[in-house]
Amino acid sequence: MKDLKNSLYYINILRNFLNKMRGNSRNSNVRSDIYQPLMDDDDDDDNNNKPFDEPILKNVERETxxxxxxxxxxxxxxxxxxxxxxxxxxxxxxxxxxxxxxxxxxxxxxxxxxxxxxxxxxxxxxxxxxxxxxxxxxxxxxxxxxxxxxxxxxxxxxxxxxxxxxxxxxxxxxxxxxxxxxxxxxxxxxxxxxxxxxxxxxxxxxxxxxxxxxxxxxxxxxxxxxxxxxxxxxxxxxxxxxxxxxPESPRYLVLKEKNEQAKNVLSKIYPCANQNFLDEEIQVINETIATDHSGSYKQLIEHPNLRPLIICCGLQLFQQLSGFDTAMYYGATIMKMAGFSSIRDAIVFSIFVSCTNFFMTVIALLIIDKLGRRKILLYTIIGTVIGLIILGIGFMFITGLTVRQDQCVDYGINCGACVIDERCGFSIDEGTCVSRKQSFISADQFYNKCPNLDWKGSTFTLASLVFFVMAYALGLGHTPWTLQSELFPLNVRGRATGIATATNWITNLIVSITFLPLTEMITISGTFWMYSGFMVIGWIFVFNLVPETCGKSLEEIQGMFL
The missing domain is CATH 1.20.1250.20 (MFS general substrate transporter like domains)
Incomplete structure (x- = not known):
């Protein structure tokens, strides 16, 4: 009986192929053949236990x-x-x-x-x-x-x-x-x-x-x-x-035992599927829910789940310690620090950073399954280190290595450090940094930018920031989320990803709050160099702990930690 059914299956495939070659294929007719279950009229045990033929099930999903x-x-x-x-x-x-x-x-x-x-x-x-x-x-x-x-x-x-x-x-x-x-x-x-x-x-x-x-x-x-x-x-x-x-998602409807409503939604997701396929999908969802409810938080700190948890939390930690979100949260402010003193110019040049992130994310999604998760992380983290180092060098030539001073006059002739302090401005007549509150300075004598600032320094800094964002978007920007969905068995996946995501948010909060105070305490160059140091540690972390998961099934990936 099984041989006969398989033969009928392949005959169906051949017939559909020939119909397409003749140009007479109508979607409704072809699909009724593809998706019609090849069930024998006999009520044998095999059919009762398997309401929908496995090859046909896969074919429905693939052809949809x-x-x-x-x-x-x-x-x-x-x-x-x-x-x-x-x-x-x-x-x-x-x-x-x-x-x-x-x-x-x-x-x-x-x-x-x-x-x-x-x-x-x-x-x-x-x-x-x-x-x-x-x-x-x-x-x-x-x-x-x-x-x-x-x-x-x-x-x-x-x-x-x-x-x-x-x-x-x-x-x-x-x-x-x-x-x-x-x-x-x-x-x-x-x-x-x-x-x-x-x-x-x-x-x-x-x-x-x-x-x-x-x-x-x-x-x-x-x-x-x-x-x-x-x-x-x-x-x-x-x-x-x-x-x-x-509509509600099918999984939630099944979770609430609303199977008929779930079938209705599934019929819109798989518009050419028949009743047997929908029944099979409901059964798969029920099995998934049962497996999901069998896990616990305690299992996450036990073998074999502890190492994947450390890997995912570590990757989310280093993603934020790269300082990338400071480029998003403070992009225009950073551009202003780099010498683009006009607010409009600072925002316009920040668009380059945002464009870079968008397009490199698209490229990353195209290459991640070809290069592999581990390899792309190792290569791109090196890129983020280089980008952060040269970004710090760019700011060093603009603002120097001067930390925030108690009084504006203490900046002296360091115009770059002077104008990024909101209390201060640079007087071209006096050739020194002065307080904005000094009313005796006329408008034409007062500058909120450096009159002799070399545009090459600002351009170099912008290019360095774009290079850093390119490297980040190709690797750390998305790979931690991909690995997070792959490394855990289904019964603890939801809890594990929740903890890893919480790690991301907490670190994000710390980095975003401390960025501006750090630029005052250790200079903006020192802040980016500190982030580059974190990335070096992150590279070592990836090299020693993160496995390659590309091309492996979820079962094979989870078997790596047994």
């Missing part, structure tokens, strides 16, 4: 195209990723304008930036369990509402405290989205297109960063930061409307 409805669901949910990127990038530009309306120390600026990261940590912790209890769709709806509320508070903020509250609220929405978006997309994706659809979220994130810089170039005027924050409420409002036309 991504429907417009699946794309609609994916892009609707991925607006959360877009907002993640937008709110990461917009603060870079807004900070230059906020300095005009709020008097803030370097640490206070760090808190404005870091409030979103702290909020994301809070939102990420609770969103997983809430998503399992209330649903992926409801979680996204709440995330959209929180995004809108945060945007309104920020747009009308009249005090430093309201800025912090608004950024914190937006951060909570970011944390919910960063956890919920990839989960929903992976659960509504046809199996053989899952990687492609999940990467849409990554591209939406980097696209959001790029869009924030483009918008900022149009809003460089007093109070323009209010518009930058206020506009961020439009995408989640669009998402909120679209979410009413998006």
């Amino acid at each position: 195209k991504i429907s417009k409805f699946v794309y609609f669901m994916t892009y609707t949910i991925a607006i959360g990723g877009f907002m993640f990127g937008y709110d990461t990038g917009v603060i870079s530009s807004a900070m230059l304008l906020l300095e005009k309306d709020f008097v803030m120390t370097a640490l206070q600026k760090g808190f404005v930036v870091g409030a979103t990261t702290f909020g994301a940590f809070i939102g990420g912790i609770g969103s997983g369990s809430f998503s399992d209890s209330s649903g992926r769709r409801i979680t996204s709806i709440i995330s959209s509402i929180i995004f809108i509320g945060g945007a309104i508070i920020l747009a009308f903020a009249s005090s430093y405290e309201l800025l912090i509250i608004g950024r914190l609220i937006v951060g909570i929405a970011v944390g919910i989205a960063s956890q919920g978006v990839p989960v929903y997309i992976s659960e509504i994706s046809p199996r053989f297109h899952r990687g492609h659809l999940v990467t849409i979220n990554v591209l939406m994130c980097t696209g959001g960063q790029f869009f924030s810089y483009l918008i900022a170039t149009l809003l460089v005027f007093p109070g323009g930061w209010r518009w930058m924050f206020g506009i961020s409420g439009i995408p989640p409002a669009i998402q909120l409307i679209c979410l009413f036309f998006v």
Whole structure:
């Protein structure tokens, strides 16, 4: 009986091929042959135990195209990723304008930036369990509402405290989205297109960063930061409307024992599949849920899960210690430090950094399965070390190695270090650094830039920053997330990735808050050189602990740690 069924299967394949060659193939006819289960009329035990033939099951998954409805669901949910990127990038530009309306120390600026990261940590912790209890769709709806509320508070903020509250609220929405978006997309994706659809979220994130810089170039005027924050409420409002036309994910519906509703959604994901295929998918989802619920946090600190946990947490740690997010959070400020004193120029040149991140992320997604995770990390971390070192050298020629001084006059003739101190400006007549409060200095005598600054130094620094971002985006920017989804068995994967992601957020918070104070304590050059030292340690970590997983099945990967 099995031989007969297999023969019929291959005859079907041959017949469909010949139909296509003759040009008479209609999708509906061909697919009815491909997807019709080859069941014999006899009620033998083999058929009862196997309701859907394995080759046919794989063929359905492989032949299924991504429907417009699946794309609609994916892009609707991925607006959360877009907002993640937008709110990461917009603060870079807004900070230059906020300095005009709020008097803030370097640490206070760090808190404005870091409030979103702290909020994301809070939102990420609770969103997983809430998503399992209330649903992926409801979680996204709440995330959209929180995004809108945060945007309104920020747009009308009249005090430093309201800025912090608004950024914190937006951060909570970011944390919910960063956890919920990839989960929903992976659960509504046809199996053989899952990687492609999940990467849409990554591209939406980097696209959001790029869009924030483009918008900022149009809003460089007093109070323009209010518009930058206020506009961020439009995408989640669009998402909120679209979410009413998006169904729950099949996995959540099965989790809540709503199998018929789950089949209805699956029929839209696999529009050409028949009832037997849908029953098989429901069974697979049930088995996955049962396996997932068998794990515990205690198992993570036991063999064989401890080493993968150390690897994933370590990679997330070094991803943030590279200092890359400072280039996103403080990109315009860094450009201003590099000599681009005009706010508009600083933002425009920051677009180069954002563009580099976007396009190199696209390239990374194309080459990661060809070069391998371990190899690409080892090569690109060397690139980040080189980029950070030469970036520090570039700033050394612009600002010197002068730390923040108690008084402006103490900077003397060091114009580069003088003008990046918000208290100071450079007097061309006196040839020295002076306080902005000195009313006797006329407008034509006072400069917030260095009149004799060589453009080559600024260009070199910009090129160094772009090189660093290129190396980061090719490796550390995405590989930790890829490995995080591969190294753990299914029963502890959710808990393990939660811990690793929390490591990322905590380190992100520390780095974002301490960046500006560090530039004052050990200079901006010293700060980037410190990050390069962390990257050297990171390279040693990868060389000694991270295995190659490219080309291996999940079972083979997990067997490496036994």
